[in-house]
Amino acid sequence: MKTIKQALLGATSAFVLFVAAPNLAKADELTLCWAAWDPANALVELSKDFTSQSGTTMRFEFVPWPNFADRILNELNSGGKLCDLLIGDSQWLGGSAENGYYVKLNDFFDKEGIKMSDFADAAVNAYATWPKGTPNYWALPAMGDANAWFYRKDWFAQPEIQAEFKKKYNRDLAAPTTWDELIQVAEFFDGREIDGKKVYGAAIFTERASEGITMGATSALYPYGFKYENTPGKYDMEGAVNSPEAVAGLEAYKKLYKCCTPPGYTDAYMGESLDAFKSGQVAMAMNWFAFFPGLYKDEKVGGDKIGFFVNPKEKVAASTLGGQGISVVANTDNMDGALAYIKWFAQPDVQKKWWSLGGYAVHKTVLNDPTFTESQPFAADFLVAMNQVQDFWQEPSYAILLQAMQKRLHDYVVADKGTAKEALDGLVKDWTEVFKDDGKL
Amino acid sequence: MRRFKTQVKSVTDTSSTILGEAVARATPAPIASRIRGLSDRSMAWLFITPAIALLLAVNIFPLIWAIYLSFTNFRANRPNAALESVGLSNYNRVLNDPNIWQAMQTTAHFVFWTILLQTLIGFSLAYLIDRKFRGHAFWTTIILVPMMLSPAVVGNFWRFLYQPQIGLFNHIVSFLTGIPPSSFEMLGSVRLSPWAIIIVDTWMWTPYVMLICLAGLRSIPDYIYEAAEVDRASLWRQFWSITLPMALPFIMLAVLFRGIENFKMFDMVTLLTGGGPGSTTEVASITLKREAFESWRTGRASAFAIILFVAVFGLANIYVKALNKVKQR
Numbered sequence: 001m002k003t004i005k006q007a008l009l010g011a012t013s014a015f016v017l018f019v020a021a022p023n024l025a026k027a028d029e030l031t032l033c034w035a036a037w038d039p040a041n042a043l044v045e046l047s048k049d050f051t052s053q054s055g056t057t058m059r060f061e062f063v064p065w066p067n068f069a070d071r072i073l074n075e076l077n078s079g080g081k082l083c084d085l086l087i088g089d090s091q092w093l094g095g096s097a098e099n100g101y102y103v104k105l106n107d108f109f110d111k112e113g114i115k116m117s118d119f120a121d122a123a124v125n126a127y128a129t130w131p132k133g134t135p136n137y138w139a140l141p142a143m144g145d146a147n148a149w150f151y152r153k154d155w156f157a158q159p160e161i162q163a164e165f166k167k168k169y170n171r172d173l174a175a176p177t178t179w180d181e182l183i184q185v186a187e188f189f190d191g192r193e194i195d196g197k198k199v200y201g202a203a204i205f206t207e208r209a210s211e212g213i214t215m216g217a218t219s220a221l222y223p224y225g226f227k228y229e230n231t232p233g234k235y236d237m238e239g240a241v242n243s244p245e246a247v248a249g250l251e252a253y254k255k256l257y258k259c260c261t262p263p264g265y266t267d268a269y270m271g272e273s274l275d276a277f278k279s280g281q282v283a284m285a286m287n288w289f290a291f292f293p294g295l296y297k298d299e300k301v302g303g304d305k306i307g308f309f310v311n312p313k314e315k316v317a318a319s320t321l322g323g324q325g326i327s328v329v330a331n332t333d334n335m336d337g338a339l340a341y342i343k344w345f346a347q348p349d350v351q352k353k354w355w356s357l358g359g360y361a362v363h364k365t366v367l368n369d370p371t372f373t374e375s376q377p378f379a380a381d382f383l384v385a386m387n388q389v390q391d392f393w394q395e396p397s398y399a400i401l402l403q404a405m406q407k408r409l410h411d412y413v414v415a416d417k418g419t420a421k422e423a424l425d426g427l428v429k430d431w432t433e434v435f436k437d438d439g440k441l
Numbered sequence: 442m443r444r445f446k447t448q449v450k451s452v453t454d455t456s457s458t459i460l461g462e463a464v465a466r467a468t469p470a471p472i473a474s475r476i477r478g479l480s481d482r483s484m485a486w487l488f489i490t491p492a493i494a495l496l497l498a499v500n501i502f503p504l505i506w507a508i509y510l511s512f513t514n515f516r517a518n519r520p521n522a523a524l525e526s527v528g529l530s531n532y533n534r535v536l537n538d539p540n541i542w543q544a545m546q547t548t549a550h551f552v553f554w555t556i557l558l559q560t561l562i563g564f565s566l567a568y569l570i571d572r573k574f575r576g577h578a579f580w581t582t583i584i585l586v587p588m589m590l591s592p593a594v595v596g597n598f599w600r601f602l603y604q605p606q607i608g609l610f611n612h613i614v615s616f617l618t619g620i621p622p623s624s625f626e627m628l629g630s631v632r633l634s635p636w637a638i639i640i641v642d643t644w645m646w647t648p649y650v651m652l653i654c655l656a657g658l659r660s661i662p663d664y665i666y667e668a669a670e671v672d673r674a675s676l677w678r679q680f681w682s683i684t685l686p687m688a689l690p691f692i693m694l695a696v697l698f699r700g701i702e703n704f705k706m707f708d709m710v711t712l713l714t715g716g717g718p719g720s721t722t723e724v725a726s727i728t729l730k731r732e733a734f735e736s737w738r739t740g741r742a743s744a745f746a747i748i749l750f751v752a753v754f755g756l757a758n759i760y761v762k763a764l765n766k767v768k769q770r
Contacts, residue, residue, distance in 0.1 A: 072736065077518050077737075099521050208717040209735075263605040265628030266718050396519065407540075407720060415631050415702040415719025436513075 029057045030337050033072055033083035034324075036062035037270075038294045039143055042357040049353070050200055050344050056337055065270060066210055073399075076101045076329070083340055084332040087142050087324045095396040096327070097130040100268070102138040103328040109137060109337060114346045120144065121178075123362035126391050127325030139325025140342050143290070144362035146385035147219050147320040148378070149182075150277065150295060151175060151204050151284040153307035155194055158319060162273040174307035179252050180283070182312045186260035189283035201260025203276035203285035204253070208410045212400055214392065215320050217253045217409050219286060219311050222318035222390045224249030235435045240425035245315060252314075255415045266414050286311075288322045289385065292378045293358040308378040311384050321389040323360065326364035362386065397434050406428035504750075511743035517738040531744035541677060541745065543720060544728040551642070551724060552703045556696055558643045563650025564692060568684075570651070571658040586646040591710045596712025603627040603713075631721045634714050638722055642709055646702075650695040657691025658684065690768045697760055704753055725749055 011088030032047070034040050040062045061082060063071045069089065070163040076096065096102045106215055116124045116137060121142040126376065130138055145438050155161060156173055165173035177181040186201030193199070194204065205216025208233040218226070230236045235250040240246075256266075262281050265272070270287055272295055276284040276303055287295075296302045311319040326345065344350060351363035355375070360382065366372060393401045412423035435441040479487075511532070514525050535541055570581050587595065600757040602610040603626075611622035627637040661683065671680050710716060716723035716731075729749065735741035 073518060074734075077520060079520075095518060099519055100733075208719075209715045263623045264626050264629055266626065267715060400738065401517065403731060403736045410717060411719035414629070414717065415721055417719050 001121050013038075022292075028055065028337075029059055030084045030334060030341060031059040031061055031082060032085040032087070032326075033061040033063070033075075034087040035068045036064045037290060039290050039359050041358045042354070045357050046354055048348070049350070050341060054337075055343070056340070061440040069235075069399075079331055081331055081333060083242075083329045084338045085326060086329050086333050088139075088308060090321060090323055091392055091398040091402070091420040093127075093130045093138055093325070094394045094398060095140045097136070098396045100246050100330055100402070101262060103330050103335070105137045105140065105328070105342070106135070106343070112343050112346075114140070114343065117344075118227075118364055119346075121363065121368055121384055122364040122389050124324070124384055126389065127323060127362075130394065132340045132394060134286060139327040140346055141323075141362045142326035142345070143323050143360075144360040144382070144386050145288050145290050145322030145324075146382070146389050147215060147286055147322060148283055148289055148292075148311055148381055148385055149175075149286050149309045150292065151307050151309065152282075152301070152305060153279075154305040155189070155199075155283055156307070161192075161194075173175070175307055176284075176312050177309075179220060179249075179314045180271065180313050183252065183256050186256055186284060195280070197280060199280070200262040200276075200282050201284065202256060203265070203268065203273040204411070205269050205273065205286060206257065206260060206265060206414055207267055207272075208406060209267075210269070211392075211406065212267075212269035212288040213409045213413065214402060214405045216286060217413065218320045218390070218392070219254070219316075220253035221246055222315040222320065223312065224252065224318055224381045225315045228393060235441050237428045237431055241428050241431070242421065246424055247420045249314070250409070250412065250424065254420065257413050289360060289378065289382050290322065293376065296377060302389060308381050310381040317383050317384075317388045321391040323362075395438070397438055400434050401431055405436070480749065504530055506574045507743045508742050511747050513740045515740045515743075516737050517733075517739045519714055528739065531741045532748070534741060535561075535745045535748060540720070541725075541728060544723050544725045544768045545637070547720075547722065548704060548706070551639065551706060554639050555646070555703050556699055558639065559647045559650045560692060560696055560701055561645045562643065563695065564654045566647065566651040567654035567658055570655055584651060585648045587645045590645070592708040593646070593712065595641065595645050596709055599637075600628070600713060603637055605629075613653075628714050630717055631718055634718060634722050638710055638713055642703065642706070644701060645709075650699060653691050653695040653698075654688060657688035660691075661687045686770075690764060693760075693764045693767060697757065697764065700760070701753060701757060704749075 032043070034043070040060070044058075047060075050056065051058055052264060069092075072083070072086065072088060073092070074080075076086075076099075086102075097104070108114075110260070116128065116135070119128075119141045123144050124137075125132065125140040127144075128137045128139045130136060156175075162173045163170075163205045165185075165406040169184060173188075176185050182202075188201075189199060190201035191198065191244055207213055225243060226249055227240040227243070227246075228237065230238075230240045233389065261268075264277055265276070268276075270291070273287045274291060274295070276282045277295070278298060280301065292308060297305060298306075300346060320427045326342060328335065328342065332338050345354075346363075348365040351361040351366050352369075355361040355366050361367075367386075369375075373383060374424075376382075392398065392405075395401060408423045408430070411417040412420060417423075418426075432441060495764055512526055512528065514522075514527050516522065566584060570577050570584075590598075598608075605611050605623045605626045608622075608627075610627060611625065614625075615618065617623040624632065627633050665687075666679060666717050669683060674682065705726055706724055707730070710722055710724055710727060714722045716727045725745075729742060729745050732745060734737055
């Protein structure tokens with residue numbers, strides 16, 4: 001009888017342990033969700049320090065970029081518990097704040113002495129605040145980023161190519177500083193034979209499904225003078241979105257697409273741009289700063305062969321904003337652990353290491369360090385870009401606004417439908433309908 | 442003799458009795474009668490209830506829910522926002538949206554051309570295979586291969602084939618016409634991209650139409666052809682008077698299946714062009730997906746889905762009535 005009792009006790013204990021063990025383990029674990037790209041690998045490396053200091057095991061859910069928004073927004077909308085921490089796109093802030101998906105961090109920042117003034121102003125505004133221009137913080141700036149350019153420095157340096165360019169355009173061949181120059185250089189290289197291979201002018205973003213062509217075309221639109229509103233916060237888009245300057249910017253983007261992209265380049269985003277450059281197809285390519293450390297390390301096209309330049313200006317200097325802030329998901333079962341990670345991540349030393357590993361820290365101790373601009377070949381351009389970034393709408397209805405722009409731009413640029421003015425007029429009409437539905441107009 | 446007959450009858454009676462008993466023994470008594478309080482009818486309900494519950498849960502409930510949502514301003518990405526009734530506003534907007542009519546037109550274009558090509562080629566192949574030439578079984582198997590592949594595989598496979606610089610398709614066209622391979626883009630051109638998808642869908646699903654047509658051709662009794670030959674009817678006459686009319690219900694069935702499938706076409710278009718360039722190949726299902734899961738206008742997407750459902754259901758019903766008339770002739 002005693003044996004039976006012992007056996008029952010043992011079995012019960014084993015059952016309790018079996019049931020309880022996952023909960024205990026879960027309490028010591030944090031899941032961080034982000035996109036699957038180079039900086040995510042750097043974050044895994046960086047987070048090992050957090051694990052060794054706190055004892056918390058870090059798990060990571062990295063989703064490929066084309067599916068990132070679908071996957072994560074579905075998770076948030078359905079009240080899932082996959083992510084304790086989320087490095088989400090800047091455009092999601094409005095919706096996530098208003099729908100209660102993110103934890104408001106003001107009180108936590110005050111309690112822990114985390115100051116937003118320690119981070120670059122543009123980054124705080126873009127990655128942390130909602131509504132814009134107010135000190136309401138829903139994220140800690142985590143990864144500064146902007147759209148920029150890289151080029152084949154070794155091709156640009158070839159004497160015969162330089163001489164031919166000088167003869168043709170009466171100026172030295174160098175990284176373009178304006179959109180006019182950019183198109184000129186792209187035209188010069190397009191169709192040229194280099195090292196026995198036909199090459200093309202530039203790889204740009206034309207992707208239709210997610211955000212590609214919008215991120216690419218705004219890199220032309222902003223410098224030409226495109227604005228979302230005449231008066232910020234008034235949603236008065238007529239004359240701003242479809243201004244003559246904006247029309248000129250869109251026409252410039254289409255000109256670049258038509259003259260100088262490789263064949264079959266009708267639905268290209270980050271991956272395709274990198275592929276075109278790495279395979280030696282193009283003289284120049286646009287992409288996010290996030291990829292630059294990896295490109296510089298590339299044995300075939302990196303090192304001395306690659307050069308970087310900030311998005312060219314035209315009427316104004318401007319760059320399309322990328323990057324993200326890190327937020328605590330309101331639905332988490334491990335609030336304390338998630339907040340502890342934010343506190344750890346905000347430390348200046350951790351931010352310095354983050355930059356050294358390939359992450360783009362926007363903490364002022366990193367950016368203002370006298371050695372920063374020399375720390376990487378693209379660091380100086382990054383500083384310039386982060387001071388001139390412009391972002392897409394961060395409204396709760398950003399997804400509808402983005403889809404409308406994707407359609408209008410792709411129809412005009414890739415499918416040759418209508419004129420630039422008609423495309424932008426149509427965009428004003430689409431966006432007006434959205435803001436009317438939202439009760440903002 | 443009478444005695445013998447009696448003996449035979451007796452043996453037959455005995456056999457019947459033995460057989461009857463054996464059948465009786467082999468047939469179980471109604472199971473329900475062994476379980477107290479359960480009739481056979483109750484038992485039948487017990488068995489089909491899970492299936493009915495599943496059907497209600499995965500088919501009927503979502504349909505009713507979608508109908509309900511189509512009259513509201515619900516957005517799946519704003520679950521905390523107040524749910525308001527908007528009456529017929531979603532239907533009104535969908536029916537007055539030029540983009541949606543454009544998508545419907547694109548869909549109709551795909552459905553028309555894919556069905557036409559698949560029916561013509563599929564029936565022709567079935568007619569040839571039905572001749573039972575040497576090696577016909579081998580060729581039948583080869584023809585069926587595309588149909589057996591996953592659309593994901595087919596989509597990616599053809600994306601490579603259509604690649605203007607290294608794709609085999611452009612090189613074959615170049616070899617036949619002399620046009621440089623990188624001078625045209627099947628997936629990037631407004632003019633060619635719809636045809637790029639039609640070619641792939643026809644390549645993949647013609648075997649399916651062929652199989653149905655083959656079943657129709659094999660169901661025609663040989664004696665009808667024999668009678669026609671006795672009457673000295675030419676092959677052409679036999680085809681128009683016997684083969685085609687008798688295979689017509691099967692052809693119509695294939696058209697029905699392919700029509701419904703292609704009206705919902707999504708995977709192939711997504712993989713090949715994603716609806717582009719611009720909106721050139723954006724069929725109704727892609728517009729619906731964008732509305733529901735990219736723009737998150739769930740109420741409006743529900744209204745669009747209901748309109749599509751009613752359209753397919755209505756057209757299919759009319760078509761089935763026509764099919765029944767053809768069968769009765």
